[in-house]
Amino acid sequence: MRSLGLSIRARLALWHACVLTLIVCAFSAGILIFVKAGLFEGLDRQLHRALATIDWVYHNEPDDIGNLATESGITLFRLTVDGKLRYQTEGWEREGLARSLRGGGSIPPKSWTVEDGRHYRVQAIAEPSYTIAAAIDESSLRDTLWTLAAILAMGIPFAVGLAIAAGYFLAGRVLSPVGTMADKARRITANSLGERLPVGNPRDEFGRLATVFNDTLAHLHDSFDRLNRFTADASHELRTPLTAMRSVGEVALQGPPDASKYREVIGSMLEEVDRLTRLVESLLVLTRADSGAAAPAREVVELAAIASEVTDHLRVLAEEKQQSLSVQTVARVQAVCDPAILRLGLMNLLHNAIKFTPKGGAIRVRAKATASGHPSIEVEDTGPGIPVAHRERIFERFYRADPARARESGGAGLGLAIARWAVAANGGRIELESEESRGSLFRIVLPGVA
Numbered sequence: 407m408r409s410l411g412l413s414i415r416a417r418l419a420l421w422h423a424c425v426l427t428l429i430v431c432a433f434s435a436g437i438l439i440f441v442k443a444g445l446f447e448g449l450d451r452q453l454h455r456a457l458a459t460i461d462w463v464y465h466n467e468p469d470d471i472g473n474l475a476t477e478s479g480i481t482l483f484r485l486t487v488d489g490k491l492r493y494q495t496e497g498w499e500r501e502g503l504a505r506s507l508r509g510g511g512s513i514p515p516k517s518w519t520v521e522d523g524r525h526y527r528v529q530a531i532a533e534p535s536y537t538i539a540a541a542i543d544e545s546s547l548r549d550t551l552w553t554l555a556a557i558l559a560m561g562i563p564f565a566v567g568l569a570i571a572a573g574y575f576l577a578g579r580v581l582s583p584v585g586t587m588a589d590k591a592r593r594i595t596a597n598s599l600g601e602r603l604p605v606g607n608p609r610d611e612f613g614r615l616a617t618v619f620n621d622t623l624a625h626l627h628d629s630f631d632r633l634n635r636f637t638a639d640a641s642h643e644l645r646t647p648l649t650a651m652r653s654v655g656e657v658a659l660q661g662p663p664d665a666s667k668y669r670e671v672i673g674s675m676l677e678e679v680d681r682l683t684r685l686v687e688s689l690l691v692l693t694r695a696d697s698g699a700a701a702p703a704r705e706v707v708e709l710a711a712i713a714s715e716v717t718d719h720l721r722v723l724a725e726e727k728q729q730s731l732s733v734q735t736v737a738r739v740q741a742v743c744d745p746a747i748l749r750l751g752l753m754n755l756l757h758n759a760i761k762f763t764p765k766g767g768a769i770r771v772r773a774k775a776t777a778s779g780h781p782s783i784e785v786e787d788t789g790p791g792i793p794v795a796h797r798e799r800i801f802e803r804f805y806r807a808d809p810a811r812a813r814e815s816g817g818a819g820l821g822l823a824i825a826r827w828a829v830a831a832n833g834g835r836i837e838l839e840s841e842e843s844r845g846s847l848f849r850i851v852l853p854g855v856a
């Protein structure tokens with residue numbers, strides 16, 4: 407059934423009515439057939455008894471045969487002996503029943519319509535020397551059947567009408583939670599994502615639908631919150647260097663023109679521009695990561711090669727701080743990952759180690775298999791370590807354990823968030839072991855080659 411623009415409530419009611427009509431019709435037809443068969447069976451038994459009585463009277467009291475019609479109520483019968491008519495009730499000839507027996511011999515019970523439209527049940531038994539035929543009026547039986555049919559025919563439209571009304575009412579009741587949910591959902595906007603749909607019975611279909619919808623809303627709410635926080639933090643981080651540049655510029659413009667002062671101001675502005683560029687680049691990496699635009703490649707990568715490459719790249723920074731930077735690698739530590747993304751993650755960890763370890767400290771990078779056999783890269787430093795209170799949160803965006811010190815070193819609190827994404831995108835995880843004042847160890851654990 408096509409929807410025809412009808413509401414679900416109306417369609418449910420119609421379907422209900424159609425199915426019920428079919429059932430009622432089939433049931434009524436069954437009743438009619440059953441009752442008809444029962445009534446005719448009774449009539450045939452009556453006919454059989456009448457024939458037996460006539461037969462008995464013919465053999466035992468042949469003279470009384472004429473009284474049978476008045477005394478026993480067998481009003482229509484005929485007896486022929488040796489082909490000649492012996493007795494026939496008056497009505498037999500009048501109703502033209504003789505023609506029903508054309509052909510002679512025994513005739514099983516059958517219905518016969520006479521000229522005036524009346525119906526009789528007729529049967530004949532034939533013996534070698536005589537034949538008895540009897541008939542019973544079927545009218546009252548037919549009347550009963552017609553009355554029954556009329557009652558059923560009148561009852562069906564009534565039942566169908568009732569079914570439509572009851573179906574419509576019940577469908578309305580059953581579907582009412584959907585209306586409530588729709589009203590509520592219509593009122594939920596980006597500013598009210600904290601609201602939830604009402605869940606009547608969490609175990610029924612609508613309850614489950616509302617629960618799923620609520621879960622989706624919760625995820626959306628969470629994403630929206632994170633996005634808002636991210637935007638607010640990013641704006642804050644962008645504003646700091648911009649404000650610094652503005653005030654440096656304004657101060658420089660106030661005094662008399664001085665080339666060396668301008669040089670100094672431009673130098674410090676370029677430093678702020680560098681900081682801004684790094685921040686924007688990090689934001690771009692994270693935004694791309696969030697959008698899932700870059701699907702990581704899956705290559706077999708030699709971790710020793712990546713560790714050496716990244717260490718060489720950042721060695722100059724360690725040398726500036728007179729730190730010792732060493733790489734210890736074991737050959738054939740292989741992982742399946744995207745080398746470019748992994749490089750980015752490792753770069754951030756190593757950059758942090760150099761940044762936070764004081765002058766003259768030591769940093770070690772190791773590529774090796776963990777105790778459980780997974781390929782890993784460790785970055786260990788002799789820096790200040792990370793207090794327990796901050797360990798859970800340092801991977802969050804814009805989180806800094808010591809904001810003053812971190813900002814001083816040019817960090818916006820995005821390095822570890824990028825590292826975590828880079829490793830997770832490759833199916834791995836970052837572990838942290840740190841003791842306060844005794845350095846930290848970040849371990850990238852990756853999936854091995856199957």
Ligand code: ADP
Pocket residue numbers: 758759762763787789790791792800801805806807808812813816817818819820821822823846
């Ligand atoms: P930032 O830009 O501040 O370096 P990160 O996300 O890279 O941001 O790091 C978050 C915070 O974690 C840092 O501010 C710092 O407090 C702490 N941290 C990260 N790496 C180290 C490390 N190797 N030693 C000590 N503290 C670290």
